[in-house]
Amino acid sequence: MxxxxxxxxxxxxxxxxxxxxxxxxxDFSLDEKEKIANALDELGVDYIEAGWxxxxxxDTEFFQKKIxxxxxxxxxxxxxxxxxxxxxxxxxxxxxxNSNAPSVCLVGKSWDFHVxxxxxxxxxxxxxxxxxxxxxxxxxxxxxxxxxxxxxxGYKNNPDYAISCVKTAYKEGARWVVLCDxxxxxxxxxxxxxxxxxxxxxxxxxxxxHAHNDTGNAVANSLAAVLSGVRQxxxxxxxxxxxxxxxxxxxxIPTFHLKKDFSEKxxxxxxxxxxxxxxxxxxxxDEILNRKPNKHLPYVGAAAFSHKGGLHVSAVQKDPKTYExxxxxxxxxxxxxxxxxQSGKSNIISRLKTIGIDVKENDPKIKKLLDEVKDREFIxxxxxGADASFELLxxxxxxxxxxxxxxxxxxxxxxxxxxxxxISSAKAKLEVDKQLILCEGEGNGxxxxxxxxxxxxxxxxxxxxxxxxxxxxxxxxVRILNTGTEAVTRVSIESTDSNGxxxxxxxxxxxxxxxxxxxxxxxxxxxxxxxxxxxxx
Numbered sequence: 001m002x003x004x005x006x007x008x009x010x011x012x013x014x015x016x017x018x019x020x021x022x023x024x025x026x027d028f029s030l031d032e033k034e035k036i037a038n039a040l041d042e043l044g045v046d047y048i049e050a051g052w053x054x055x056x057x058x059d060t061e062f063f064q065k066k067i068x069x070x071x072x073x074x075x076x077x078x079x080x081x082x083x084x085x086x087x088x089x090x091x092x093x094x095x096x097x098n099s100n101a102p103s104v105c106l107v108g109k110s111w112d113f114h115v116x117x118x119x120x121x122x123x124x125x126x127x128x129x130x131x132x133x134x135x136x137x138x139x140x141x142x143x144x145x146x147x148x149x150x151x152x153x154g155y156k157n158n159p160d161y162a163i164s165c166v167k168t169a170y171k172e173g174a175r176w177v178v179l180c181d182x183x184x185x186x187x188x189x190x191x192x193x194x195x196x197x198x199x200x201x202x203x204x205x206x207x208x209x210h211a212h213n214d215t216g217n218a219v220a221n222s223l224a225a226v227l228s229g230v231r232q233x234x235x236x237x238x239x240x241x242x243x244x245x246x247x248x249x250x251x252x253i254p255t256f257h258l259k260k261d262f263s264e265k266x267x268x269x270x271x272x273x274x275x276x277x278x279x280x281x282x283x284x285x286d287e288i289l290n291r292k293p294n295k296h297l298p299y300v301g302a303a304a305f306s307h308k309g310g311l312h313v314s315a316v317q318k319d320p321k322t323y324e325x326x327x328x329x330x331x332x333x334x335x336x337x338x339x340x341x342q343s344g345k346s347n348i349i350s351r352l353k354t355i356g357i358d359v360k361e362n363d364p365k366i367k368k369l370l371d372e373v374k375d376r377e378f379i380x381x382x383x384x385g386a387d388a389s390f391e392l393l394x395x396x397x398x399x400x401x402x403x404x405x406x407x408x409x410x411x412x413x414x415x416x417x418x419x420x421x422x423i424s425s426a427k428a429k430l431e432v433d434k435q436l437i438l439c440e441g442e443g444n445g446x447x448x449x450x451x452x453x454x455x456x457x458x459x460x461x462x463x464x465x466x467x468x469x470x471x472x473x474x475x476x477x478v479r480i481l482n483t484g485t486e487a488v489t490r491v492s493i494e495s496t497d498s499n500g501x502x503x504x505x506x507x508x509x510x511x512x513x514x515x516x517x518x519x520x521x522x523x524x525x526x527x528x529x530x531x532x533x534x535x536x537x
Contacts, residue, residue, distance in 0.1 A: 007266055010268050014236065016036060018049045019049070019242075042070075048069065050075065052076070053078070063101055075104065080129040081132055101142075103142065105176075108129065108169075109165070110165035113150075138172065138173040148180055153182070155198075180210040204228075204230055205231050207231065209225035218245070218246060219247050237285045250300045253268070258330060276331060279300040305324055352394060376508075381490070381506060383506070386505055387504055388526040395529070404528045406432075407429075411427045411428075412427075425442050427439070433537045440456075446516065450516065487510065506522070
């Protein structure tokens with residue numbers, strides 16, 4: 001008879017809005033904090049550490065809003081009381097008590113080096129600060145957590161004192177004692193060894209792990225800590241955090257759910273059906289930060305399930321498990337077949353099917369398209385990251401792209417006025433339904449001026465105006481492919497519209513304006529095609 005073992009509970013603690021906010025260049029507004037917190041609550045994490053009330057106006061106001069979560073527990077961050085001040089008269093402690101948060105996480109030193117140098121107090125005074133802070137919040141019926149800052153470095157330097165810090169918090173009633181690898185320099189085998197020693201003093205069901213990524217091991221360290229006994233894992237969306245970041249929960253969470261070594265032993269409060277929302281959650285943060293997503297992130301990155309080599313693609317078509325460790329749909333991601341000069345016939349066929357073109361393997365147009373891709377990449381094109389330009393090329397060869405806007409001629413000039421300002425002007429003659437339309441515009445640079453020349457005159461484009469009015473250029477990149485007076489320039493443009501659809505186009509020429517214009521026109525054509533605009537007469 002098979003005996004079913006009860007799974008142990010793992011708790012997920014997200015600190016994107018606190019530790020992640022310490023990232024250089026990141027400054028969440030009140031509205032942005034709410035959007036992220038609501039997304040995390042919908043995902044189902046156990047704790048959302050939303051900031052440090054009293055430390056800045058935004059965090060203070062956020063905690064005063066009395067936000068109610070459906071699944072998560074709002075957690076306020078702060079420090080243990082200061083030496084020489086009673087816990088009742090510490091402003092930082094008071095701000096936490098007044099924060100409306102049911103859970104409080106206090107950071108305190110556990111490395112004797114920091115106690116001596118950073119705080120300049122005795123080791124016993126540091127323990128007293130931990131002890132009195134813990135007692136105070138327990139008395140006030142707050143769920144209390146102690147973040148043992150620099151614990152692993154402290155343990156390596158003085159294990160007895162590091163242990164005395166965490167034991168003090170636990171004995172006074174801390175629900176969680178979190179072991180922090182604050183400098184991010186500890187390796188997985190060290191994490192395992194030290195956690196196993198610590199569990200002799202504090203039960204694993206009361207221990208957490210907070211790993212920084214300075215050696216690239218934050219996720220590995222978190223997993224090692226769980227296997228060694230800790231039951232709470234802290235981290236951030238996309239590994240956001242100062243220096244090299246924190247443990248990436250977008251990797252940790254699916255690993256707990258989708259990898260047997262964890263899923264057969266542990267469970268979380270996150271519903272299995274919510275795992276498919278991870279990719280969306282990851283990209284929401286990038287959108288709020290106005291950052292280009294890291295396409296190489298595990299699980300949720302746009303390239304996480306991309307296949308380029310012909311042999312790989314051929315195998316994936318037979319069975320995706322040949323080159324994919326999970327089904328991308330499980331985390332809300334998708335498979336991507338890359339087309340490049342390394343492509344084989346299988347890449348082309350698979351990519352065509354992805355964009356809705358069903359062809360037979362012996363169709364001569366497949367070889368024609370493959371040859372065209374390789375010829376173009378030889379002169380500088382790269383369809384790796386230019387999905388829209390590839391689709392246009394494929395459909396043109398398949399005779400599936402109608403004629404929209406024809407560019408008869410254009411003129412771009414750059415001049416410096418008397419005030420010293422650089423002004424770019426552009427004129428373009430466009431043809432729609434056999435009618436010539438003159439468009440003019442100015443911009444910060446030649447490409448911006450060309451874009452404005454078309455966009456500012458979109459009403460003149462008759463039946464196409466409704467399709468192009470929400471077109472927006474998101475990113476513009478230039479790469480010089482060789483040197484010398486006849487250098488070849490490759491321009492890539494990222495565009496978007498009001499539906500949130502992003503697409504990438506490319507242009508190559510010895511003239512940067514010509515290369516830019518090719519990429520820009522591809523962007524217009526793709527927008528018109530995907531929105532099913534009528535053909536020009």
